[in-house]
Amino acid sequence: MKKKIALYSLFGLLFLVACSKDSDLLSNKNAQIDKSANLLGTGASANDLLANTEFDELLIEIGYVAGFQPTSLAIETLEAFIRQYTFKDNITVSYKQLPSPDEETLTLTEIVNLEKENRTAYNDGSTLALYIYFADAPTDSDDVGADIVTLGAVYQNTSMVIYESTIRNLVGNSSSVSVAEVEAATLNHEFGHLLGLVNLGTTAINDHEDPDADSHCTTDGCLMRAELQFGGPMMKLMQSNASKGLTPIPDLDAECILDLQGNGGR
Secondary structure, three states: HHHHHHHHHHHHHHHHHHHHHHHHHHHHHHOOOOOOHHHHOOOHHHHHHOOOOOOOOEEEEEEEEEOOOOHHHHHHHHHHHHHHHHOOOOEEEEEEEEOOOOOOOHHHHHHHHHHHHOOOOEEOEEEEEEEEEOOOOEEOOOEEEHOOOOOEEEEEOEEEEHHHHHHHHHHHOOOOOOOHHHHHHHHHHHHHHHHOOOOOOOOOOOEEEOOOOOOOOOOOOOOOOOHHEEEHHHHHHHHHHHHHOOOOOOOOHHHHHHHHHHHOOO
């Protein structure tokens, strides 16, 4: 009987030791992921995104709710925009399909929590990581009656949300502007904020910040105009461009480009 007790004790000890080692390994693995550099304020990584001093590779992780994946054309347009205004030529895009949070609207706090649960890409060595979440629900601050719906937002230095369901509802059956074009315009606008525009981590060379809309440009037609983050005004501008034979997607004006160049951009 004493021998059996001794054996049971030995097996129990071995089991506990094994579990402890597995737990330690898991803890060490999680501890190796330093997320702090990706949890800063918007614009804090503007120079890192523009120049290749610290990071010469960019990894874009796209998390999307099933059925709300962005168009390939929109992502290709974003990559072209990045290469045009930054020195990031080595760009990798990864996709992760996610379940719906089953919410009618999403608060910014909920979006941040969804990122905490689902984001896997963080800065690693010479690779700078960016996270973009494509949501199946609108923001809780929309005022549909007043034609004020938000298409996208940035909320940390490497974090962005695109309200994909809102974009699709906005475009509807438009014959002059496509979902891909509105996605692309929204992505480029929000990425402009991550690049520090306007006066959001990238200092303005000349005064062109809208006094009535912080971090936005005063130049008519510029990608960084405040109305480009909202539905109705965005569609009007893009439809106007299309009617003139221009590309519907707005571009940066000379002042915004000058600002980016002053902070390490092309």
